[in-house]
Amino acid sequence: MKFIVRNSKNRAPRLGLLKNIEGKTDVEIETPVVLLHTQGGHIPHVTHEVFKLVSKEPQILQIPLVSMHNFQETMQYYNGTISEFIGSKDSLTCLTLQDPSNLTKQGHHVKEKIPIWTKKGKVLYDSEMYMNIVESFKPDMYYLLSDGDTNKSSAPKRISKRKSDVLKKTFVMAPIAGGYCLKSRERCIEAVLANESDVGGFLIDGLHNNGPEVEFLPFVEVKDVVEHVIKKLPPEKLCSVQGCWNPVSVLKLVQLGVDMFDTSYCRILTERSAAMTFPIDSIEETDNFEINLRQPKYVDDFTPIMYSCQCLACSKYSRGYIHHLLTVQELLAPVLIMIHNIHHYLRFFKKIRECIRNNSLSDFENKISEQYKNHQEKVLSAKNQDEPRRFF
Amino acid sequence: MSTTNKPLIFTVLAECKVCKARVSKMILPHKEVDTPVFMPVGTQGTLKGMLPEQLEKLGLQIMLANTYHLGTKPGPDILKKAGGLHKFMNWNGALLTDSGGFQMVSLLKLAEITEEGVKFQSLNQHKSEVMLTPEHSIEIQNAIGADIIMQTTRWLDRCLGAHSKPETQSIFPIVQGTLYEELRIISVNDHTSRDVHGFAIVVEKAKMISGKWYTYVLTFFQKNKPRYLMGVGFAVDLVVCCALGVDMFDCVFPTRTARFGCALTMTGQLNLKKDFNPIDANCTCSTCQNYTRAYLHGIVTVYPVACHLLTEHNLAFQLRLMKNIRDSIHENRFPEFVADFMLNLHPDRNYPTWIKDSLAAVNINLL
Numbered sequence: 026m027k028f029i030v031r032n033s034k035n036r037a038p039r040l041g042l043l044k045n046i047e048g049k050t051d052v053e054i055e056t057p058v059v060l061l062h063t064q065g066g067h068i069p070h071v072t073h074e075v076f077k078l079v080s081k082e083p084q085i086l087q088i089p090l091v092s093m094h095n096f097q098e099t100m101q102y103y104n105g106t107i108s109e110f111i112g113s114k115d116s117l118t119c120l121t122l123q124d125p126s127n128l129t130k131q132g133h134h135v136k137e138k139i140p141i142w143t144k145k146g147k148v149l150y151d152s153e154m155y156m157n158i159v160e161s162f163k164p165d166m167y168y169l170l171s172d173g174d175t176n177k178s179s180a181p182k183r184i185s186k187r188k189s190d191v192l193k194k195t196f197v198m199a200p201i202a203g204g205y206c207l208k209s210r211e212r213c214i215e216a217v218l219a220n221e222s223d224v225g226g227f228l229i230d231g232l233h234n235n236g237p238e239v240e241f242l243p244f245v246e247v248k249d250v251v252e253h254v255i256k257k258l259p260p261e262k263l264c265s266v267q268g269c270w271n272p273v274s275v276l277k278l279v280q281l282g283v284d285m286f287d288t289s290y291c292r293i294l295t296e297r298s299a300a301m302t303f304p305i306d307s308i309e310e311t312d313n314f315e316i317n318l319r320q321p322k323y324v325d326d327f328t329p330i331m332y333s334c335q336c337l338a339c340s341k342y343s344r345g346y347i348h349h350l351l352t353v354q355e356l357l358a359p360v361l362i363m364i365h366n367i368h369h370y371l372r373f374f375k376k377i378r379e380c381i382r383n384n385s386l387s388d389f390e391n392k393i394s395e396q397y398k399n400h401q402e403k404v405l406s407a408k409n410q411d412e413p414r415r416f417f
Numbered sequence: 418m419s420t421t422n423k424p425l426i427f428t429v430l431a432e433c434k435v436c437k438a439r440v441s442k443m444i445l446p447h448k449e450v451d452t453p454v455f456m457p458v459g460t461q462g463t464l465k466g467m468l469p470e471q472l473e474k475l476g477l478q479i480m481l482a483n484t485y486h487l488g489t490k491p492g493p494d495i496l497k498k499a500g501g502l503h504k505f506m507n508w509n510g511a512l513l514t515d516s517g518g519f520q521m522v523s524l525l526k527l528a529e530i531t532e533e534g535v536k537f538q539s540l541n542q543h544k545s546e547v548m549l550t551p552e553h554s555i556e557i558q559n560a561i562g563a564d565i566i567m568q569t570t571r572w573l574d575r576c577l578g579a580h581s582k583p584e585t586q587s588i589f590p591i592v593q594g595t596l597y598e599e600l601r602i603i604s605v606n607d608h609t610s611r612d613v614h615g616f617a618i619v620v621e622k623a624k625m626i627s628g629k630w631y632t633y634v635l636t637f638f639q640k641n642k643p644r645y646l647m648g649v650g651f652a653v654d655l656v657v658c659c660a661l662g663v664d665m666f667d668c669v670f671p672t673r674t675a676r677f678g679c680a681l682t683m684t685g686q687l688n689l690k691k692d693f694n695p696i697d698a699n700c701t702c703s704t705c706q707n708y709t710r711a712y713l714h715g716i717v718t719v720y721p722v723a724c725h726l727l728t729e730h731n732l733a734f735q736l737r738l739m740k741n742i743r744d745s746i747h748e749n750r751f752p753e754f755v756a757d758f759m760l761n762l763h764p765d766r767n768y769p770t771w772i773k774d775s776l777a778a779v780n781i782n783l784l
């Protein structure tokens with residue numbers, strides 16, 4: 026797999042292309058791109074069969090190792106790739122360590138080992154174990170092992186020198202650690218560039234500890250670090266971040282030159298019964314940035330989540346039906362909400378690429394920022410109004 | 418060709434020359450249904466996380482919904498406003514609703530049957546007592562708009578009186594247990610009412626439908642109307658009861674068991690870490706086409722998608738079994754099919770007595 030930057034005049038925002046993909050030469054993926062966040066090999070609530078009803082375009086699945094650790098032994102006996110094993114052979118895969126939708130518990134590192142918290146408890150990974158996993162999973166892309174910790178002392182020491190045939194074909198990305206200390210970040214970048222000449226891209230790691238909090242992380246807090254790191258990175262390489270960034274933060278990160286994100290934001294919205302409704306096309310009229318389908322007012326609302334949305338959930342199912350499914354705790358509720366959220370988020374990224382092409386990203390960003398601000402104010406004032414009621 | 422707006426047209430297409438099994442076509446307002454049929458249970462207007470699009474693709478023609486649950490949430494008003502349950506849940510196939518009465522008696526210990534109706538404690542937070550009268554049950558079932566609705570024999574006449582949509586919804590009376598009196602009511606109603614288009618029987622276990630009792634019940638049922646055995650759905654029960662002449666079945670088991678990570682197979686269990694075979698090599702469902710036992714083993718009971726994947730297979734399994742039964746009746750080899758099925762299940766020929774007796778009563782002898 027190769028990454029090429031298309032509009033090389035600007036450092037950022039930029040368009041790029043992932044191409045020459047091993048075994049899938051007809052597939053090209055445009056950046057800025059959003060990886061489909063998975064747990065246990067699936068988009069939460071959406072089977073691969075159902076996802077085909079959402080999109081038929083080629084996708085990259087983000088595979089958090091923490092959710093696949095229980096297959097570690099099984100995969101050593103399996104001949105195929107991880108995308109075949111999880112039942113989605115046409116998808117590309119990107120192996121990462123932590124699950125961006127869950128808060129990463131911090132733990133003490135034992136020498137060169139990094140802790141991950143699986144459902145069976147803490148497991149320590151060292152470089153050897155990790156590279157064994159990469160070799161047996163055979164993903165299309167993977168990140169080198171890093172602790173991703175936000176504490177400042179993280180150093181770039183866990184880089185493997187092993188080069189098997191499998192690894193040669195895989196697109197490798199190096200995490201840049203160093204927390205919020207610009208000097209540490211610089212040291213990390215220097216070390217990576219000196220040791221790893223053939224990495225295809227980078228991950229700006231250690232900006233947060235994953236989980237739903239990232240949505241509310243003020244962008245100003247990360248801006249300087251991201252800007253500084255991107256300035257020091259070779260411009261021809263792919264630059265990625267992970268986590269549940271809200272759409273405004275995504276736009277600002279794209280403006281700085283980030284090429285790759287993930288859909289963990291869709292999961293945290295779905296888990297709180299919320300559907301994204303922010304307008305993407307200029308003609309779209311929506312009254313809210315997102316709506317919470319649990320609210321009683323939707324009980325007899327037989328309109329779709331969004332009239333202008335073409336997704337399966339919006340074309341066949343009403344807010345009232347989803348509200349009913351939520352009140353009776355049926356499994357189909359998160360399925361329908363997730364179908365819409367993923368569809369909407371993929372559309373959002375398509376729009377981002379289109380805006381970069383037309384030089385209109387700033388206009389789009391202003392519009393979305395405005396909507397998001399109004400939404401946050403509404404949420405806050407609703408909270409304040411709700412407060413006294415609780416004491417009755 | 419009949420052009421009257423009958424809500425149910427039942428045509429027997431083939432009968433077993435040996436036993437009572439038959440293959441029929443049941444034309445309902447929303448769908449033509451091939452019987453013998455297994456109907457999965459979508460209690461609250463949804464089937465275990467499956468999209469109706471997936472169910473259609475599986476070839477599912479009819480499913481159940483629960484009158485009591487839907488009457489509580491979202492309630493008849495919302496269902497009426499939504500234009501009925503079919504529209505509300507986006508299901509184009511046929512629907513059947515139970516009476517909401519009898520089932521509740523077995524579900525809730527606090528339920529009490531009086532002449533007026535069924536009185537029970539509501540599932541809502543106030544735990545108030547609710548009286549479900551037959552008229553109310555029919556009102557909810559009319560709001561749901563199912564193709565077939567059920568009513569306890571005891572209140573059949575009151576329900577037929579309250580039924581507001583006889584052109585689009587058929588009522589089946591439910592015969593409970595072995596109540597002789599109820600059978601007599603049915604017999605009378607058969608002659609007095611054209612609105613009864615089929616019959617339902619409730620028993621606690623399939624084995625209660627052993628040969629003699631069933632033959633007795635049969636004398637009360639007209640041959641040209643479908644017979645529905647409620648709450649029965651294990652593979653072996655389906656095979657035996659088809660031989661006895663049952664046309665319709667329902668059971669929560671295949672969908673409920675998926676949640677606990679159980680996949681239906683003719684033999685064997687699914688718990689092998691390094692088993693890269695599908696659940697069932699003969700199954701054409703999308704789960705068996707795309708996933709190995711090893712993968713499913715690693716995600717069951719952890720992620721909701723695993724439940725969806727197993728439900729897909731379990732439904733496909735039930736539908737395939739029913740199709741095999743229908744095909745073998747059509748092709749005049751049903752007794753052989755039954756004998757092979759039972760031998761496969763009990764290679765030691767140690768057949769349970771109720772199975773031997775029931776099948777012997779309809780002239781099928783096991784190998």
Ligand SMILES: [Zn+2]
Pocket residue numbers: 330331334335336337338339340364365366368
């Ligand atoms: Zn939608």
Ligand SMILES: [Zn+2]
Pocket residue numbers: 696697700701702703704705706729730731733734
């Ligand atoms: Zn299957």
